Amino acid sequence: xxxxxxxxxxxxxxxxxLDEQFVQLEELQDNSNPNFVEEVVTLFYRDSARLLYNLDxxxxxxxLDFNKLDSLMHQFKGSCSSIGAKKVKIECTNFKAYCNARNxxxxxxxxxxxxxxxxxxxxxxxxxxxxxxxxxPTEMACRPR
Amino acid sequence: xxxxxxxxxxxxxxxxxxxxxxxIYNISNTLSLIKIRVSISHFQIQSPMETxxxxxxxxxxxxxxxxxxxxxxxxxxxxxxxERLLKVSSFKVTVVDSGSRALQYLGLEEDTNSAQxxxxxxxxxxxxxxxxxxxxFELLKKIxxxxxxxxxPVVIMSSENILTRIDRCLxxxxxxxxxxxxxxxxxxxxxxxxxxxxxxxxxxxQSQKRKRNDDPSPxxxxxxxxxxxxx
Numbered sequence: 001x002x003x004x005x006x007x008x009x010x011x012x013x014x015x016x017x018l019d020e021q022f023v024q025l026e027e028l029q030d031n032s033n034p035n036f037v038e039e040v041v042t043l044f045y046r047d048s049a050r051l052l053y054n055l056d057x058x059x060x061x062x063x064l065d066f067n068k069l070d071s072l073m074h075q076f077k078g079s080c081s082s083i084g085a086k087k088v089k090i091e092c093t094n095f096k097a098y099c100n101a102r103n104x105x106x107x108x109x110x111x112x113x114x115x116x117x118x119x120x121x122x123x124x125x126x127x128x129x130x131x132x133x134x135x136x137p138t139e140m141a142c143r144p145r
Numbered sequence: 146x147x148x149x150x151x152x153x154x155x156x157x158x159x160x161x162x163x164x165x166x167x168x169i170y171n172i173s174n175t176l177s178l179i180k181i182r183v184s185i186s187h188f189q190i191q192s193p194m195e196t197x198x199x200x201x202x203x204x205x206x207x208x209x210x211x212x213x214x215x216x217x218x219x220x221x222x223x224x225x226x227x228e229r230l231l232k233v234s235s236f237k238v239t240v241v242d243s244g245s246r247a248l249q250y251l252g253l254e255e256d257t258n259s260a261q262x263x264x265x266x267x268x269x270x271x272x273x274x275x276x277x278x279x280x281x282f283e284l285l286k287k288i289x290x291x292x293x294x295x296x297x298p299v300v301i302m303s304s305e306n307i308l309t310r311i312d313r314c315l316x317x318x319x320x321x322x323x324x325x326x327x328x329x330x331x332x333x334x335x336x337x338x339x340x341x342x343x344x345x346x347x348x349x350x351q352s353q354k355r356k357r358n359d360d361p362s363p364x365x366x367x368x369x370x371x372x373x374x375x376x
Binding site: 021 | 220221222223225226229230233275304325326328329
């Protein structure tokens with residue numbers, strides 16, 4: 001089971017779902033704050049639900065307000081960056097580029113990709129944290145760096 | 146504020162070290178730091194370096210007062226992360242979600258008698274750049290324009306690596322400009338730099354005191370370090 005957890009975690013990095021920032025969060029976790037990473041991730045998903053809803057709404061408007069879209073996406077991208085959500089962050093960057101170019105189709109397309117990556121990552125992390133809970137706190141101590 | 150690091154210039158004259166330890170001895174007397182007094186009295190037996198190392202170790206353990214950071218960020222997630230980063234690095238932390246709340250907090254700090262409420266004294270402000278309402282830059286300006294607050298170092302945090310923005314912040318008096326996401330290594334480096342500049346201040350005031358007492362000591366105060374943005 002320990003090996004499964006370690007391999008799952010490794011796959012997140014190998015497949016580009018997560019970056020170095022996630023490791024930084026893990027380094028901030030200890031016996032006094034044993035669930036720090038999960039807390040931050042949970043906060044991220046709770047917070048960004050609102051941002052994504054606002055982006056959805058803004059993308060429905062005619063004509064598109066690209067400045068507002070850029071500003072909303074900037075906040076979302078910042079949050080992605082803070083938890084190390086690499087693939088989602090890439091889509092955010094693409095979205096901002098299309099915003100700059102005032103390309104409505106490009107914006108809508110990349111937003112769709114961003115939401116997909118966001119949901120994929122959410123499922124993966126949820127099952128990972130569940131695995132961690134089953135394995136117990138010793139797993140974190142044995143985790144290879 | 147007790148310095149934690151002592152940077153002694155190499156000096157062939159033994160009296161330089163004697164003057165230095167004489168002052169530490171006096172301070173330790175005032176603060177009842179017995180272990181340090183004992184180390185210094187052994188100076189004749191030990192080498193200056195050995196004595197200095199022992200003094201440093203004991204001063205570090207005596208000085209349990211943590212630096213207090215006021216962190217400002219409108220993002221829930223970033224507030225949670227920066228708070229943890231700072232606590233892990235042994236800072237006392239207060240986190241607020243806007244520039245106006247930061248000023249409120251700092252204003253409250255001004256009102257209280259700082260001698261009594263030493264716990265509230267803010268040693269460093271770290272603020273996000275992009276915030277609704279008052280930006281981090283506007284907050285920086287307000288702090289630097291305040292006669293009571295301008296001495297507090299202010300660090301800007303931003304996800305954007307824009308040279309003109311960085312220059313503007315540094316010109317306005319920011320201590321540093323950190324790229325987000327902020328890392329443990331950034332915080333560690335910041336801590337060293339704040340502690341060192343507090344040590345410089347201490348040495349400067351001590352050096353001024355010595356000059357007033359017509360002290361023949363040739364020890365000169367440390368030059369302030371150049372402030373550079375780390376990218």
